[in-house]
Amino acid sequence: MPIHHDQLIDMVDKIPTFQESVHRILALTTSPDCSAKDLVQVIEHDPILTIKVLKLVNSAYFGLSQEVTSVNHSVVYVGINTIKNVAISVATTGALPKTNKAGLNMNRFWEHSLAVGVIAKLLAEHKGVGKNEQANYFVAGLLHDIGKVLFAHFIPADYQQVLQKSEVEKIPLHLAEKQLLGFDHSEIGAMIAEKWQLPTDLISSIRGHHTAVEQEQTPLSLAIYAANQAAHYLELMAQAADNGDQYALSRATDIDNSLPADVKTWLGWPLSEVSKWLSNLDEEIDKALAFIDLSDGE
Amino acid sequence: MIINLRGVRGSIPVPGKDTIKYGGNTTCIEITTDEGDKIIIDGGSGIRQLGNELMKQLPVNCSIFITHTHWDHIQGLPFFIPLFVPGNNIDIYGSFDPVYMKDLKTILAQQMEYCYFPVRESELNANITYNNLKEGEAIQVGSATVTPLLINHPVLNFGYKVESNGKRFFFTGDYEPPLNIYLPEDEGYIEYQRLIDQQKQILTNFIQDVDVVVADCQYTREEYLTKKGWGHGTHDSCIEMARAANIGTLYFTHHDPTRTDQELDRIYQEVMSREDLPSTEFYIAKEGTIIEL
Ligand SMILES: [Zn+2]
Ligand SMILES: [Zn+2]
Numbered sequence: 228m229p230i231h232h233d234q235l236i237d238m239v240d241k242i243p244t245f246q247e248s249v250h251r252i253l254a255l256t257t258s259p260d261c262s263a264k265d266l267v268q269v270i271e272h273d274p275i276l277t278i279k280v281l282k283l284v285n286s287a288y289f290g291l292s293q294e295v296t297s298v299n300h301s302v303v304y305v306g307i308n309t310i311k312n313v314a315i316s317v318a319t320t321g322a323l324p325k326t327n328k329a330g331l332n333m334n335r336f337w338e339h340s341l342a343v344g345v346i347a348k349l350l351a352e353h354k355g356v357g358k359n360e361q362a363n364y365f366v367a368g369l370l371h372d373i374g375k376v377l378f379a380h381f382i383p384a385d386y387q388q389v390l391q392k393s394e395v396e397k398i399p400l401h402l403a404e405k406q407l408l409g410f411d412h413s414e415i416g417a418m419i420a421e422k423w424q425l426p427t428d429l430i431s432s433i434r435g436h437h438t439a440v441e442q443e444q445t446p447l448s449l450a451i452y453a454a455n456q457a458a459h460y461l462e463l464m465a466q467a468a469d470n471g472d473q474y475a476l477s478r479a480t481d482i483d484n485s486l487p488a489d490v491k492t493w494l495g496w497p498l499s500e501v502s503k504w505l506s507n508l509d510e511e512i513d514k515a516l517a518f519i520d521l522s523d524g525e
Numbered sequence: 526m527i528i529n530l531r532g533v534r535g536s537i538p539v540p541g542k543d544t545i546k547y548g549g550n551t552t553c554i555e556i557t558t559d560e561g562d563k564i565i566i567d568g569g570s571g572i573r574q575l576g577n578e579l580m581k582q583l584p585v586n587c588s589i590f591i592t593h594t595h596w597d598h599i600q601g602l603p604f605f606i607p608l609f610v611p612g613n614n615i616d617i618y619g620s621f622d623p624v625y626m627k628d629l630k631t632i633l634a635q636q637m638e639y640c641y642f643p644v645r646e647s648e649l650n651a652n653i654t655y656n657n658l659k660e661g662e663a664i665q666v667g668s669a670t671v672t673p674l675l676i677n678h679p680v681l682n683f684g685y686k687v688e689s690n691g692k693r694f695f696f697t698g699d700y701e702p703p704l705n706i707y708l709p710e711d712e713g714y715i716e717y718q719r720l721i722d723q724q725k726q727i728l729t730n731f732i733q734d735v736d737v738v739v740a741d742c743q744y745t746r747e748e749y750l751t752k753k754g755w756g757h758g759t760h761d762s763c764i765e766m767a768r769a770a771n772i773g774t775l776y777f778t779h780h781d782p783t784r785t786d787q788e789l790d791r792i793y794q795e796v797m798s799r800e801d802l803p804s805t806e807f808y809i810a811k812e813g814t815i816i817e818l
Contacts, residue, residue: 263706264713288623290659291675293727299713303720307754308679312624395815510631 228385229409238381241420244359252314259437263307270298270314280310315362327379329386336375339458341512343366344503346454350494354446366425367432367451373419374412374433378404401437413437449493453501456482460498463506526669526692526818528737532571533677533810535699535743535757536597536777543785548812550574550578551597552779554696554739558689562667563587566685566696571812572601576608584612585651588666590673591613592698593682594632603637613651620673620681621643621657630655658683674731677724678756686731692818695737700741701756702765704797729769736818739810740766742777745792760796768803779812798809 251269255262259403271275277298284301285294294299302310327333347368351361378386385408401411417434432451435444444452463479466472483498494501532538532550540549551569558564563573565587579585583770585607592598602685607613619629627635628798634646658664660683663672673683678699687694703721706713743757750785757779767775780789793809808814 266708267713283623286623288621289681290657290662291711292661297720299717302706303677304678305675306679306703307706309624309681316624333674384560486714501676514681519740 228388228407230382231386233408234240234440235410235415238377239415252311260501261494262293263302266307266311267298267302268313270310275318276314280313283313283317284310292456293372293390315366327376328383329379329385330390331375331379336372338512339373339462340369342368342372343451343454343462344507345508345512346457347450350450350454351446351500354450356446363429364447364450365428366452367429367447370416370420370425370429371433371436371451372412372416374416376417377419378408378412383407385503399437411437444489444493446493449490450485452495453490453498457484457498457501457505461502461508484486526559526687526689526694527557528694528816528818529557529575530571530739530776530778530810530812530814530816531555531575531816532567532569532601533778533780533812534569534597534782535741536782538570538600539760539782543787546778546786547789547809547810549665550741550812551578551600552592553601556687556694558669559665560668560689562669562689563665564671565589566687567592567598568605569597569601570601570604573604576605580606580610584614585610586815587663588612588616588618588671590664590671590683591617591629591723592696593620593678594629595680595699599633599636602633608649608651608653609644611650612645615652616656616666618656618658618671618673620675620683622681626796628655628657649655657786663710669769672731674728676700676728679754683758684728684731686735687818691738694818695732695735695738697738697758699756700758700762701754702758702762704714704753709731724815725769728766732766732770732772734771734773736773737776737816738767738770738772738774739776739778741779743779743781747782760792762809764802764805765775767805767807770806771803774816776808776810776814778817780810782807 252266253268255266269282272345280298280301281295284305288345289305291304293304295304298310329481344365345368347364348361351392356364373461378389389400389407392398392407393400397404401413404411413434413436420430420433428447431445432448436451436455451488460479460482463475463482467476468480486498531553533547534549534551536551537550538551541792550571552567553569553571553575554566555564555575556564563650565575567591568591575767579587587607603607608615622632624808636738637644637646658673660673660675663670670688672686674686676682676697677685678701682696682698682700684695684700705714705717705721707717740763741758742760742763744752744759746761749759760777762773763777766772789809797807
């Protein structure tokens with residue numbers, strides 16, 4: 228069943244390029260003097276994005292008393308800064324296929340992706356990364372596993388076997404992928420990010436989220452690696468707490484102990500310590516999920 | 526209705542010899558209705574002293590309305606002693622943050638996280654309720670009605686209108702009238718201006734004939750040229766607001782932290798000597814000013 232590199236490229240080609248506007252929004256908004264006019268233009272040129280932004284602004288979360296009917300109106304009403312943030316959230320969660328036949332649980336997929344996004348952003352905040360750049364950490368976390376969606380969407384039968392293998396043999400998914408397909412989701416994920424022309428360090432953070440690379444790591448790569456492990460750690464600890472699952476507990480401890488030295492140094496703490504100040508993570512994720520629900524459906 | 530200005534400074538508290546006359550505490554306004562209902566708008570550093578005074582008569586019952594969660598509007602809350610005392614009843618109102626998907630309680634709890642402050646939100650022992658307001662949704666506090674209107678600032682900011690026994694008061698919170706993002710020669714200019722005018726008209730209608738307005742006036746005309754989009758008003762924007770809505774009295778507030786007493790006086794004189802002022806009475810907001818309506 229190993230897939231060819233050509234096949235991989237073929238899959239990447241089929242992913243929609245809607246992300247052009249996401250990329251432009253990210254590029255615009257990472258510069259501190261982002262012009263409101265340019266931002267409005269980018270949103271307006273993408274009808275889907277426009278509808279989603281208006282839908283969110285008109286939702287109960289904003290609780291506005293007038294109906295917002297245009298992007299310009301939304302900027303006058305709630306301010307450019309708010310619309311900028313709304314556009315980033317909406318744009319980054321809207322580009323992916325919503326269902327698959329491989330049996331990849333999409334709800335769990337999003338929950339994990341969001342957890343990594345939120346944790347990465349919190350780590351960035353904690354490390355004193357600037358507000359503007361924190362959005363990149365969130366996006367990188369949100370997209371780090373995007374390759375899984377591609378596999379599940381384009382080679383559902385093969386991917387089903389991969390999922391089963393990982394389940395039955397109790398091995399990490401990326402190892403099952405490597406053994407059966409010859410590639411893992413981090414590689415194809417990085418290719419998608421490349422196609423979307425996302426920032427270089429964002430691409431390499433996706434590529435490296437399962438491999439502790441020897442070469443110089445960027446803070447973003449370190450954060451995504453750490454956030455991914457922290458999310459797994461928390462999930463296993465929750466399992467252990469729920470039903471006294473000893474196996475989950477030992478795997479969680481394993482994850483903590485086998486954290487690569489550079490990640491550990493960067494983090495400064497063991498994962499068990501990190502998880503202490505992530506106590507309201509569930510709440511954060513629930514709230515962020517609202518954005519995903521909103522981008523679903525139409 | 527009695528309005529007591531407990532903090533009139535923007536951005537950061539600035540105690541010192543240059544701010545003795547107008548005060549150094551950040552935003553907090555105390556309103557007492559004729560029936561004795563207590564309404565507090567914003568929890569800048571000015572709320573600390575207010576809390577100490579309220580503690581003289583227990584239990585404390587009050588409603589705190591937060592315009593927005595910028596630091597200078599909430600930084601005094603962890604030092605508002607009535608929050609810690611069992612038996613006090615405190616209702617806190619404000620906007621849900623739809624960008625970070627955080628409600629008021631989460632925002633305030635994070636403010637009290639251990640690294641900043643030695644007491645946790647869960648250790649506040651008063652009976653506290655947190656209420657996320659919707660724009661235009663009127664809240665009844667005893668005899669008074671408090672209504673929020675969203676007005677422009679880099680984050681969602683509520684201006685609050687307080688009405689009781691026929692008396693009406695409005696506080697802008699932090700407010701910069703929206704600017705046209707297009708140049709006059711751009712295609713979108715006229716349409717955008719129409720939307721701005723529409724939004725301004727909504728504010729004007731909302732505060733028409735209000736007795737007293739306290740309004741953000743951080744910058745002078747000259748300073749504003751380099752501070753556009755920072756989210757604060759000027760004397761000109763306040764004067765226009767007062768004129769359009771036929772306001773009885775307007776207090777300039779949210780003084781820039783670098784502003785000395787002397788400068789405030791000098792600027793005020795300059796503004797008051799302008800021709801073509803509306804019939805509104807204009808004053809500089811001063812910590813400790815008591816307005817009786
Ligand atoms: Zn302020
Ligand atoms: Zn502010």
